[in-house]
Amino acid sequence: MLLKPLFRLPQKTNFHFVKYFRLCFALSIIGIVGTVVLLFTHGLNFGIDFKGGTLMQVQTPTAAEAAKLRTTLTHLGVGEIQIQNFGKADELLIRFPEQEGGPEAQKVAADKVLAALPEGTKELRREQVGSTVSQELINSAIWALVLTNLGIFAYVWFRFEWQFALGAVIALVHDVMLTIGLWSLFELDFDLTIVAALLTILGYSINDTVVIYDRIRENLRRYKKMPLRQLLDLSVNETMSRTIMTVATVLMALIPLYIFGGEVIRGFTFAMIFGTLIGTYSSVYIAAPFLILIGVKRDWSGVEKASAKPGAPAAKPARPAAAPAEDRPAVESSDAAAFESTDAPEVETPAPARVASKPSGYRPPAGRKAGRGKRR
Amino acid sequence: MSAFTLHFSRWGAVATILISVASVIFALPNVIPISTYESLPSWAQLPRMPLGLDLRGGTHLLYQIDTTQLKKDWLQSIQTESRRALSEARIAHSGVVIAGNQVRVNLRDPANTDAALTKLKTLAQPLSSSLLTGSGGDSGTDLSVQSTQPGVITLEPTQAGVQRRIENAISRSIEVIRRRVDPQGTTEATIQAQGGASGKDRILIQVPGLAPDEVKTRVGTTAKLTFQLVDTSISPEEAKDHGVPPDSQLLPDQERPGQFVLVHKEVIVSGDDLVNAYAGYDNRAGGVGERAVDFEFNSRGASAFARVTRDNIGRPFAIILDGKVISAPVIRSEIPGGRGQITGNFGVEETNRLALLLRSGALPAALSIIEERSVGPSLGADSIDAGSIAAAVGFAAVSLFMISAYGLFGLFSVIALAVNIAIIMACLSLFHATLTMPGIAGIVLTMGVAVDANVLIYERIREELRTGRGMISAIEAGFDRAYATIIDSHLTALLAALILYAFGSGTVKGFAVTLSFGIVSSLFTAITLTRLMVSTWLRQTRPTVLHI
Numbered sequence: 001m002l003l004k005p006l007f008r009l010p011q012k013t014n015f016h017f018v019k020y021f022r023l024c025f026a027l028s029i030i031g032i033v034g035t036v037v038l039l040f041t042h043g044l045n046f047g048i049d050f051k052g053g054t055l056m057q058v059q060t061p062t063a064a065e066a067a068k069l070r071t072t073l074t075h076l077g078v079g080e081i082q083i084q085n086f087g088k089a090d091e092l093l094i095r096f097p098e099q100e101g102g103p104e105a106q107k108v109a110a111d112k113v114l115a116a117l118p119e120g121t122k123e124l125r126r127e128q129v130g131s132t133v134s135q136e137l138i139n140s141a142i143w144a145l146v147l148t149n150l151g152i153f154a155y156v157w158f159r160f161e162w163q164f165a166l167g168a169v170i171a172l173v174h175d176v177m178l179t180i181g182l183w184s185l186f187e188l189d190f191d192l193t194i195v196a197a198l199l200t201i202l203g204y205s206i207n208d209t210v211v212i213y214d215r216i217r218e219n220l221r222r223y224k225k226m227p228l229r230q231l232l233d234l235s236v237n238e239t240m241s242r243t244i245m246t247v248a249t250v251l252m253a254l255i256p257l258y259i260f261g262g263e264v265i266r267g268f269t270f271a272m273i274f275g276t277l278i279g280t281y282s283s284v285y286i287a288a289p290f291l292i293l294i295g296v297k298r299d300w301s302g303v304e305k306a307s308a309k310p311g312a313p314a315a316k317p318a319r320p321a322a323a324p325a326e327d328r329p330a331v332e333s334s335d336a337a338a339f340e341s342t343d344a345p346e347v348e349t350p351a352p353a354r355v356a357s358k359p360s361g362y363r364p365p366a367g368r369k370a371g372r373g374k375r376r
Numbered sequence: 377m378s379a380f381t382l383h384f385s386r387w388g389a390v391a392t393i394l395i396s397v398a399s400v401i402f403a404l405p406n407v408i409p410i411s412t413y414e415s416l417p418s419w420a421q422l423p424r425m426p427l428g429l430d431l432r433g434g435t436h437l438l439y440q441i442d443t444t445q446l447k448k449d450w451l452q453s454i455q456t457e458s459r460r461a462l463s464e465a466r467i468a469h470s471g472v473v474i475a476g477n478q479v480r481v482n483l484r485d486p487a488n489t490d491a492a493l494t495k496l497k498t499l500a501q502p503l504s505s506s507l508l509t510g511s512g513g514d515s516g517t518d519l520s521v522q523s524t525q526p527g528v529i530t531l532e533p534t535q536a537g538v539q540r541r542i543e544n545a546i547s548r549s550i551e552v553i554r555r556r557v558d559p560q561g562t563t564e565a566t567i568q569a570q571g572g573a574s575g576k577d578r579i580l581i582q583v584p585g586l587a588p589d590e591v592k593t594r595v596g597t598t599a600k601l602t603f604q605l606v607d608t609s610i611s612p613e614e615a616k617d618h619g620v621p622p623d624s625q626l627l628p629d630q631e632r633p634g635q636f637v638l639v640h641k642e643v644i645v646s647g648d649d650l651v652n653a654y655a656g657y658d659n660r661a662g663g664v665g666e667r668a669v670d671f672e673f674n675s676r677g678a679s680a681f682a683r684v685t686r687d688n689i690g691r692p693f694a695i696i697l698d699g700k701v702i703s704a705p706v707i708r709s710e711i712p713g714g715r716g717q718i719t720g721n722f723g724v725e726e727t728n729r730l731a732l733l734l735r736s737g738a739l740p741a742a743l744s745i746i747e748e749r750s751v752g753p754s755l756g757a758d759s760i761d762a763g764s765i766a767a768a769v770g771f772a773a774v775s776l777f778m779i780s781a782y783g784l785f786g787l788f789s790v791i792a793l794a795v796n797i798a799i800i801m802a803c804l805s806l807f808h809a810t811l812t813m814p815g816i817a818g819i820v821l822t823m824g825v826a827v828d829a830n831v832l833i834y835e836r837i838r839e840e841l842r843t844g845r846g847m848i849s850a851i852e853a854g855f856d857r858a859y860a861t862i863i864d865s866h867l868t869a870l871l872a873a874l875i876l877y878a879f880g881s882g883t884v885k886g887f888a889v890t891l892s893f894g895i896v897s898s899l900f901t902a903i904t905l906t907r908l909m910v911s912t913w914l915r916q917t918r919p920t921v922l923h924i
Contacts, residue, residue: 003787004923006780011838057755103745124755126588130746133438144879151871159864196814196876196884200821203872203891207825207865211832214861242828242835245781249774249831250824256769257820262762264430265813272821 009241017236018229021289028174028286035181042184047191050138052098052131054110061120063089073116078109087263091124098131141195145176148199152206160213163296168209171287175205175278179271193268201275204250208243208283215239216288220298228296232288247280382852382911389912392904396795399897402802425804426564427584428812428886431760433753434584435591438570439743441577446545446741447477447538454479454519454531457499465495478532486527496529497521503536542577543569545740549579555736556594557583579743588750593729600738601647603681606692606704607638630700637701639694644684646738649677653734655727658719667727668719671734678714686710697730763816770820771797774827782834783923788909789830792901796826799897800890809893812886822894825869829902833858837924847922848914855907862902870895 048055066083069092073081079097086093094113099105106128114123129137149169157165176198183190215235223231251273258269384392405413405424413421429436451474458472458481468484469492483492500519518537523529533541546569558565566582583591607615607624615638620626623642629635651674658666673681684693685707694704695718702718722730774793778786800819804811837854845853873895876888913919 003779003784005783005786008781011842103748106748122752122754124752126748126750128745128748132440133747140879144876144884147879148872148875151875152868155868155871192883193814196880196887199872199876199880199884200818200887200891203869204821204824206868206872207828210865210868211828211861214864218857238839239835241838242831245831245835246824246828249777249827250821252773252777253770253820253823256773257763257766257817260762260766260769261817262759262813264759265817268814268817272817 009244011241013237013240014233015237015240016233017284018232018289018292021285021292024285024289028178028282031181032174032177035177035184038181038184042187044180044184044190045187047189048095048127048129048134049191050134050141052129052134054096054098054106055125055127056094056110056113056123057086057125058092058094058114058117059088059122059124060090060092060118062118064092064118066092069117073113076109076112076116078113081113087266091263098129103128103130137192141192144195144199145202148202149173152202156206156210156213160217161297163291163294164213164217166294167287167290168206168213170290171209171279171282172202172205174282174286175201175275178278179275182274183271188270189267191267193265194271197268197271197275200272201279204272204276205279205282208246208279209287211242212236212239212283212288216291220296224298228292228298232291236284236288243280243284247276250276382848382855382907382914384908384911388904389908392908395900396798396905399795399798399802402805403798406801406805423805423808425801426808426810427756427760428810428815429582429584429749429756430751430813430883431756431763431811432584433751433756434582435586435588436747436749437581437588437591437595437745438747439579439581439595440746441542441545441549441579442742442744443538443542443577446541447533449741450533450538450541451477451479454499454533458496458531461495461499462492465491467492467495478530481529481531483527483529489523489526489529492529493521493523496531499531501537503534503540539575542575546576546579548737548740549743552737552739553579553581553595556732557581557591559732559736578746585753588748592745594732595743600698601650601734602696603644603646603684604639604642604694604696605644605684605688606694607640608691610638612636612638627694627696627699627701629704630697630702637694637704639696639701644693645673645677645681647734648737649673649680650734650737651677653731655724655731656717658717666719667722667724668717669722669727669731669734670715670717673714673716675714678712681714681716682710682712759813763813767816767820770823774823778827778830782830784913785830785834785837785910785924788906788913789827789834791909792830792906793823793826795905796822796894796897796901799900800893803893803897804890809889810886811890812883814883814887815890818887818890819894822891822898825866825895826898826901829858829862829866829898830906832861833902833906834924837922841922841924847919851910851914851922855910859903862899866895866899 064085066085070081070083073083073094078099081094081096084093085091096109096113099109110126110128114121149172152172153165153169155165156168179198179201180190182188183194188194212235215238216232219226219231219235219238223234226234254269254273254276258266258273261269402422405422413424455472455474458479459469462469462472462481467488470482470484472479472481474480481492481496483489500517500521502517518534518540520532520534521529522532550567550569554565554567557563557567563586564584566580568580569576570578570580581591581595607621609621610618612626612635615621615624615626616636620638624638624640626636626638629637650671652672654670656668656670658668689707689709692704692706694701696702718730771793775790778789778793780786782789797819800822803809804815833854836858837850840850840853840857841847870892873888873891877885877892880888
């Protein structure tokens with residue numbers, strides 16, 4: 001065929017991702033603690049969705065100077081009024097808090113603001129949210145975040161093991177926290193669309209994490225004796241080209257949206273872009289190495305048998321079993337398949353793989369019964 | 377499975393192609409210019425996806441029903457009905473009063489307690505649908521009638537009864553609002569009940585293309601119309617100074633600002649019995665073309681109206697709208713046939729609006745706005761343009777990237793991606809799900825997810841090739857092994873999207889809808905379409921080398 005790939009990402013990478021996991025954990029913990037501190041000291045710049053009040057987007061006949069107008073409009077007595085340029089030079093975003101006296105008073109205040117603006121100003125958008133609604137919106141947003149996490153935890157537990165589920169959820173909470181932290185730090189508007197973005201980040205990040213976990217599980221079945229650290233490095237390296245391709249395509253879809261998508265969803269797309277990057281980072285540097293901290297079930301033989309797809313592994317020619325893992329770390333070996341101990345039917349699989357714990361810090365799963373495979 | 381990976385049954389292939397082609401056809405109406413669309417014969421005008429208010433401009437209002445007022449009104453009607461029931465049964469009482477959340481009846485003779493209790497219990501209505509309200513606790517009626525001590529009977533609305541009143545009021549209000557906001561049923565207005573902190577006590581109104589003030593005036597007035605006799609025993613001024621008689625009330629007079637009219641509390645006919653109302657002209661002898669609203673009662677209203685007018689010739693009666701007396705003409709003769717006219721100082725607009733309001737009936741309870749969002753049409757158009765450009769640029773960039781990374785296989789995934797987007801648009805059109813700006817963002821994100829599925833497959837194929845497998849076997853293994861991952865990652869993302877849909881509101885929901893459709897269609901294209909293209913290509917060209 002004529003259509004050939006123009007470039008190809010390096011197929012075989014040997015990065016030692018796991019080596020830095022303590023550093024990454026430390027950095028991430030600092031980030032999360034920083035977020036909590038920021039939330040308490042700085043708070044979030046809640047939009048009217050969560051605070052109640054009025055937001056107006058207006059178009060002035062000539063380029064508007066927000067700073068100049070600010071002095072005029074502060075004297076209107078509608079409370080703390082925020083004015084900012086919005087995208088174009090002649091467009092302004094005006095916000096002020098909920099007025100005493102119900103929706104009527106809100107409308108009166110908004111009309112007062114509109115009247116104080118230069119002649120010929122057009123109102124493009126108005127949003128008015130009462131405080132009961134905003135409180136409920138906060139509650140439902142928090143619920144949505146919590147339930148999504150629980151749902152994902154349950155699903156991953158069901159499909160993998162609880163260690164994976166915990167790792168995945170920790171990575172998710174990490175992503176959400178850091179995004180919120182960024183919003184607090186730069187005082188970006190925090191409204192409903194940002195919550196939507198946070199939930200999407202969850203969706204994307206879990207997608208990423210599941211892909212890597214899938215590979216880890218597969219390798220756990222294949223290389224029964226490989227130290228966990230090497231196995232994680234191998235898994236991340238094997239999925240590296242996919243990770244890069246996917247992040248690149250998602251960003252290629254998001255960046256035009258950020259540039260051309262208009263001011264209204266700029267915050268949303270910015271959150272998505274940041275979340276995509278942080279989600280990729282957390283899959284590789286948090287979710288995967290977390291398995292080292294907590295230890296993970298090594299013997300998936302029963303699982304594999306239960307779920308063995310006809311043909312898939314059997315299609316592979318059996319290779320001679322390689323030297324024990326302790327002697328040849330995978331990262332140095334020219335071919336990871338050297339660890340491929342048994343790809344053929346595994347009848348004589350030894351009970352709980354006793355992998356040397358010295359090099360990896362891997363603790364054998366105490367108390368776990370051999371061959372307790374299920375869930376597939 | 378591997379042996380079947382690249383094999384398609386004839387019907388499997390046909391179904392895949394049919395679904396893809398159908399999606400493209402159903403997506404088309406959304407991308408052709410509106411003028412072309414409208415010039416098509418009606419059978420070819422397939423549904424388009426409705427655009428959200430943020431994309432075409434319009435008003436979004438969230439109203440909350442005044443439940444306190446609703447309860448108060450109910451207690452008042454319980455009071456009236458209790459009095460009537462007791463007098464029907466000829467049981468003397470020394471007062472029927474509203475005390476807090478209940479109506480208390482004090483009987484003259486405690487010996488009548490049982491008889492009164494039996495009679496008053498007939499006022500309670502059974503709650504038929506215990507499915508929704510839960511049958512535990514409450515006695516299964518909307519009113520609990522009890523006597524704690526002889527001679528005293530209390531009537532108290534039950535929790536379930538109140539809840540049902542609110543629900544009834546909401547569904548009636550929705551009907552009324554629909555008739556007012558969208559009398560011709562042409563504006564594609566969305567009017568629906570929405571849950572608040574205390575059950576479904578809110579109404580969401582979304583009207584494309586209308587400014588908020590217009591919507592508010594149409595919804596705003598309660599239009600509660602009643603006809604009551606004027607109390608002429610004392611003048612309103614006297615009543616003001618010396619107290620209003622117990623069965624009468626003072627109401628403001630709209631014709632003479634600052635003045636009041638004293639009317640009997642008993643309602644002769646209410647707006648509920650009104651069947652029609654239309655704008656017309658004053659047809660009195662002296663009236664020179666003054667604007668008026670003509671109305672017509674149903675048979676019940678007509679006979680009541682006829683009876684009262686016959687019995688009260690020479691006395692004035694008041695036409696009361698929303699607690700204000702609009703006019704108080706003197707009855708000159710019996711008015712049979714149930715037709716009448718309201719005159720006042722009305723302009724053209726006002727007459728039309730009053731007729732519309734009367735025609736659509738009264739709102740059963742007062743509503744207040746708790747959320748308002750409006751987008752001007754120009755901003756909406758800007759947003760559509762921005763979203764389209766962004767989607768086009770994003771699609772082009774992703775296509776170029778995929779083709780340069782995977783060659784022919786990249787082209788396959790671009791086709792799959794296009795079909796994927798077509799499926800989303802087709803689903804939105806067919807299910808009449810609204811596309812919003814965050815929805816466009818959801819589609820863009822889906823592009824990432826869909827491409828990811830193909831990337832997973834292709835990277836697997838590359839890996840398998842590296843282990844020295846043959847071309848066919850590498851492709852088969854690549855598909856096979858990627859599927860487990862694709863299904864896991866898609867299902868988790870779908871789970872997130874569904875939770876988003878269940879708990880999100882407005883914006884978030886719109887986004888979740890497109891994301892859910894996108895994930896499902898991505899699963900479809902990855903599992904069938906891409907595979908079909910690869911297998912067809914293998915069979916047709918029988919390549920010897922694989923450039924991937």
